[in-house]
Amino acid sequence: MAPVKNGQVILNEVPKAGIIPGQTTVYREENLDIDATPLNGGFLVKTLTFSIDPVIFGRMKGPPPFGYTLGGPINNLGGGRVLRSEHPSFKVGDLVTGMMNFEEYVVVPAAQASMFETVDSSISLSARMGAAGLSGKTAYYGWKAYAPPSSKGNVCFVSSGAGAVGSIVIQLAKRDGYKVIASAGTDEKVSTMKDLGADVAFNYKTTATKDVLAKEGLINVYWDNVGGATLEAAIDAAAPRAHFIECGMLSGYLGESYHIKNLFMTIPKEVQLHGFIAVGWMEENWGREFRETMPKLIASGEIKYKEELIKGLDKAAEAVTAQLEGKNVGKPVLIVADE
Ligand SMILES: NC(=O)c1ccc[n+]([C@@H]2O[C@H](COP(=O)([O-])OP(=O)(O)OC[C@H]3O[C@@H](n4cnc5c(N)ncnc54)[C@H](OP(=O)(O)O)[C@@H]3O)[C@@H](O)[C@H]2O)c1
The missing domain is CATH 3.90.180.10 (Medium-chain alcohol dehydrogenases, catalytic domain)
Known part of the structure; x- marks a missing residue:
């Protein structure tokens, strides 16, 4: 040829x-x-x-x-x-x-x-x-590793909830019985997050994150895709011994890094910060389970993706x-x- x-x-x-x-x-x-x-x-x-x-x-x-x-x-x-x-x-x-x-x-x-x-x-x-690739694995591994099994009333906040990783996290949290609060930057994304099952979905560009979190209750799990001012608001709203799953800090990738002013409050609140990379030991622990379950959940429509x-x-x-x-x-x- x-x-x-x-x-x-x-x-x-x-x-x-x-x-x-x-x-x-x-x-x-x-x-x-x-x-x-x-x-x-x-x-x-x-x-x-x-x-x-x-x-x-x-x-x-x-x-x-x-x-x-x-x-x-x-x-x-x-x-x-x-x-x-x-x-x-x-x-x-x-x-x-x-x-x-x-x-x-x-x-x-x-x-x-x-x-x-x-x-x-x-x-x-x-x-x-x-959903069945890197984004899904990131959501699945981070959730399995660090989100405690929900007792009734547990609240999870997901930032960039309409994104590739966040949209899967919303669904994993709902499957585990959490009340889910999710944020994103357009009204179209707010509709998407509601379709995915979020109980409270809001546009962080038009509604202050801190106001929503103050109204919707202390948060037990924060899935952080964005860092910056959103992380600061989540620390203010954290329940004692909340788990913060530090997946990414999108707000700083293109701009200046943001100085988190209330980081000290993670100490008296005993907030547990879990940074992770979805390879290595996580792949060894949940890689097989992910490959066996996620494609089936996607094929059956139980996990939705855009x-x-x-x-x-x-x-x-x-x-x-x-x-x-x-x-x-x-x-x-x-x-x-x-x-
Ligand atoms: N730890 C790991 O192993 C691992 C693996 C993969 C990905 N990640 C991280 O996971 C996060 C999500 O990745 P993804 O692939 O799912 O990306 P994504 O959420 O699909 O896309 C990026 C989104 O970030 C949002 N964004 C941009 N600037 C922002 C800002 N200043 N404040 C708040 N939101 C902002 C935008 O949505 P809006 O319209 O909502 O602003 C944008 O659509 C990223 O931080 C990524 O680095 C981590």
């Missing part, structure tokens, strides 16, 4: 504030002979989807191994179809997910094959990027920026090819 076009997204410049598409990252095309390119015991994947996550921006700023290599392709969770294989665990036609370079065709080296998994088509590949599909590998930088700016409802997924 004649060489095919292989588009790639390259980190061209370390971003200072936000991402400037075409400057921070560049989209370039090379030719690739997909029949002849050496596999060296690995396998060749035709990319179909990529998960879009805030961490992509963080990794543009940091040096390797956490950060991306300047001048090299960015990477993240992706999914695709195996076109050629020299690896015993993967065969031609398999649908796979794993950490992939932002390229149309990816050669997975044998040494990285163990970080890939074969998936079935009981749910869409895009769902495997979000997603935004963005077409074209060349739109990767715009998709990450749109998420950081709050333009997404649910999970942003980049569609590279239909098949």
Whole structure:
């Protein structure tokens, strides 16, 4: 077969504030002979989807191994179809997910094959990027690890509740019997959070978070996606020995960091702050359970998800920026090819 076009997204410049598409990252095309390119015991994947996550921006700023290599392709969770294989665990036609370079065709080296998994088509590949992917795992692992089983009347507050992670957290909390308060930045997102089961949903841009929390009761669990002033309001509203699940601090990713003025109150209230990263020991503890339960709950409709599909590998930088700016409802997924 004649060489095919292989588009790639390259980190061209370390971003200072936000991402400037075409400057921070560049989209370039090379030719690739997909029949002849050496596999060296690995396998060749035709990319179909990529998960879009805030961490992509963080990794543009940091040096390797956490950060991306300047001048090299960015990477993240992706999914695709195996076109050629020299690896015993993967065969031609398999649908796979794993950490992939932002390229149309990816050669997975044998040494990285163990970080890939074969998936079935009981749910869409895009769902495997979000609710059944990194976002769902983050929600599931953090919730399992740190949210106490609810006794009647326990209250959970979720920030960025219409986002990829927050929308799953709302549902896990409801399944465990919590009263759920959820915040997001548009009225459309407020409706989405209500549809997902939130008992109280509000737009933090038009209603003060502290007023809602003061009215709706002390909170036993705060799922923190945003940090900043919202975290400060949550500390004021924390019940004694509340659990704060520190998932992310979105409010500071594009701007200045916020000085939390009442952090001291976590001491007399004995607030338990749990920072976590949804890999490593969490994957070892709940990875199998997640893979066995979440796709089924999604397929049956018991766990709902919203997603935004963005077409074209060349739109990767715009998709990450749109998420950081709050333009997404649910999970942003980049569609590279239909098949
Ligand atoms: N610990 C881990 O292992 C792990 C893994 C994955 C993700 N995370 C973290 O989890 C959090 C959620 O990630 P996600 O993928 O689900 O993102 P997301 O919530 O889908 O998207 C980002 C949202 O953040 C909100 N936002 C932006 N600026 C804000 C601000 N100043 N104040 C309040 N909200 C703001 C926007 O919604 P609004 O319209 O509501 O403002 C935007 O839609 C992030 O902090 C991410 O870094 C952690």
